[in-house]
Amino acid sequence: xxxxxxxxxxxxxxxxxxxxxxxxxxxxxxxxxxxxxxxxxxxxxxxxxxxxxxxxxxxxxxxxxxxxxxxxxxxxxxxxxxxxxxxxxxxxxxxxxxxxxxxxxxxxxxxxxxxxxxxxxxxxxxxxxxxxxxxxxxxxxxxxxxxxxxxxxxxxxxxxxxxxxxxxxxxxxxxxxxxxxxxxxxxxxxxxxxxxxxxxxxxxxxxxxxxxxxxxxxxxxxxxxxxxxxxxxxxxx
Amino acid sequence: xxxxxxxxxxxxxxxxxxxxxxxxxxxxxxxxxxxxxxxxxxxxxxxxxxxxxxxxxxxxxxxxxxxxxxxxxxxxxxxxxxxxxxxxxxxxxxxxxxxxxxxxxxxxxxxxxxxxxxxxxxxxxxxxxxxxxxxxxxxxxxxxxxxxxxxxxxxxxxxxxxxxxxxxxxxxxxxxxxxxxxxxxxxxxxxxxxxxxxxxxxxxxxxxxxxxxxxxxxxxxxxxxxxxxxxxxxxxxxxxxxxxxxxxxxxxxxxxxxxxxxxxxxxxxxxxxxxxxxxxxxxxxxxxxxx
Numbered sequence: 001x002x003x004x005x006x007x008x009x010x011x012x013x014x015x016x017x018x019x020x021x022x023x024x025x026x027x028x029x030x031x032x033x034x035x036x037x038x039x040x041x042x043x044x045x046x047x048x049x050x051x052x053x054x055x056x057x058x059x060x061x062x063x064x065x066x067x068x069x070x071x072x073x074x075x076x077x078x079x080x081x082x083x084x085x086x087x088x089x090x091x092x093x094x095x096x097x098x099x100x101x102x103x104x105x106x107x108x109x110x111x112x113x114x115x116x117x118x119x120x121x122x123x124x125x126x127x128x129x130x131x132x133x134x135x136x137x138x139x140x141x142x143x144x145x146x147x148x149x150x151x152x153x154x155x156x157x158x159x160x161x162x163x164x165x166x167x168x169x170x171x172x173x174x175x176x177x178x179x180x181x182x183x184x185x186x187x188x189x190x191x192x193x194x195x196x197x198x199x200x201x202x203x204x205x206x207x208x209x210x211x212x213x214x215x216x217x218x219x220x221x222x223x224x225x226x227x228x229x230x231x232x233x234x235x236x237x
Numbered sequence: 238x239x240x241x242x243x244x245x246x247x248x249x250x251x252x253x254x255x256x257x258x259x260x261x262x263x264x265x266x267x268x269x270x271x272x273x274x275x276x277x278x279x280x281x282x283x284x285x286x287x288x289x290x291x292x293x294x295x296x297x298x299x300x301x302x303x304x305x306x307x308x309x310x311x312x313x314x315x316x317x318x319x320x321x322x323x324x325x326x327x328x329x330x331x332x333x334x335x336x337x338x339x340x341x342x343x344x345x346x347x348x349x350x351x352x353x354x355x356x357x358x359x360x361x362x363x364x365x366x367x368x369x370x371x372x373x374x375x376x377x378x379x380x381x382x383x384x385x386x387x388x389x390x391x392x393x394x395x396x397x398x399x400x401x402x403x404x405x406x407x408x409x410x411x412x413x414x415x416x417x418x419x420x421x422x423x424x425x426x427x428x429x430x431x432x433x434x435x436x437x438x439x440x441x442x443x444x445x446x447x448x449x450x451x452x453x454x455x456x457x458x459x460x461x462x463x464x465x466x467x468x469x470x471x472x473x474x475x476x477x478x479x480x481x482x483x484x485x486x487x488x489x490x491x492x493x494x495x496x497x498x499x500x501x502x503x504x505x506x507x508x509x510x511x512x513x514x515x516x517x518x519x520x521x522x523x524x525x526x527x528x
Contacts, residue, residue, distance in 0.1 A: 099411075
């Protein structure tokens with residue numbers, strides 16, 4: 001097996017003095033999507049933030065293509081090719097769509113054509129303030145910011161959260177297209193979307209990774225899905 | 238009528254001074270969450286250097302005043318950037334320590350200025366035109382008010398252009414809204430912190446040189462006395478809002494002038510009451526965003 005794009009071993013992280021991630025191991029292979037699954041409050045978002053250094057890491061190792069990055073500041077990690085799409089989008093509401101995208105451009109030749117192809121709707125709204133967009137459109141802006149640069153991996157946190165079913169489908173299609181050009185570590189509560197996109201899954205419970213393996217095997221075992229996630233595999237969480 | 242015009246223009250001139258101090262305070266708080274109590278020291282230092290420069294060049298010429306303004310802006314920017322790099326940078330997210338350090342710096346700098354320039358005010362001279370008056374609708378307006386208003390408008394425009402059309406301006410506007418997301422886009426937001434301190438220091442430096450012409454002297458307490466009203470302006474306008482700082486500067490200064498004249502010298506009291514009303518009715522200020 002080739003070197004993982006992202007390798008996390010024994011990650012622990014805290015917010016203030018409160019531990020929110022206790023021991024997480026995971027890997028993302030080149031050209032693949034790995035879904036982080038788990039119940040509410042399990043530590044999925046905190047794992048993503050711990051990898052990026054957005055919350056304090058207290059233990060563990062994080063490697064990007066074999067190179068340690070856990071000692072770096074967040075902006076340095078991102079500069080090395082880690083794109084981030086946060087939970088709740090976090091677009092800059094007072095900036096226009098064009099300004100949101102321009103701010104995210106790091107590369108000398110940003111992939112504007114790819115973004116225009118994937119998200120024609122937001123390109124048509126470049127002069128509009130991002131805060132006035134719908135939730136789905138804001139999600140597109142957030143995804144576009146991450147796709148503008150030649151990242152080695154994208155960390156995407158609950159991209160379909162709070163979206164109408166039609167928009168969930170659109171975002172899932174955009175994610176599938178994105179996965180063609182960059183590996184993804186995806187936190188997703190919507191099991192249908194996770195099942196559709198992921199080749200591997202990692203289940204987190206109580207701040208610890210409790211299962212890792214191929215997505216097809218995981219979703220085939222409905223008892224395990226129900227035991228670990230508290231939902232039926234066919235249901236939306 | 239002439240009294241109203243005089244109070245109005247004098248209020249606008251004082252508001253221009255408040256804005257020059259408050260603009261930096263507001264941007265610094267908006268981006269970094271730092272309440273910078275040392276901001277008045279930047280102003281005082283720049284005012285003294287401006288005064289020394291004008292004296293050396295011939296205080297009654299426009300050229301000397303122009304150079305004094307440039308020296309004041311540069312001095313304010315350098316001292317402010319140095320303060321950020323050497324003291325504040327270690328203390329982000331540590332608000333108590335920030336207050337202690339900036340208050341300590343303010344107190345220490347006043348003592349330093351006392352030691353260098355003495356405790357007495359140093360009376361200044363400028364171009365003769367500034368000491369003259371111009372009649373508008375029957376009111377004889379001191380000419381230095383026009384200079385203050387013009388310079389404040391230019392500074393406001395320059396800051397707006399910088400924020401709107403430069404990459405750092407974009408980073409600062411985004412950072413005021415969501416600093417951690419700017420970092421998560423791979424941007425070293427700390428560089429923007431230094432830039433904002435330098436811009437705020439430059440505006441305060443210009444304000445220092447102009448304040449010495451408005452009051453007719455420069456003293457070690459000059460910055461401290463203006464800083465109190467600049468903080469009030471910043472809170473009323475909305476922490477982090479440049480338009481808020483501009484509007485609140487004018488409102489506070491004009492109200493202060495009218496209350497001083499018509500309500501028996503109660504200008505300061507009225508301003509504090511206005512602050513209390515704004516905090517009760519609209520705690521985030523006139524232009525501030527909801528938390």
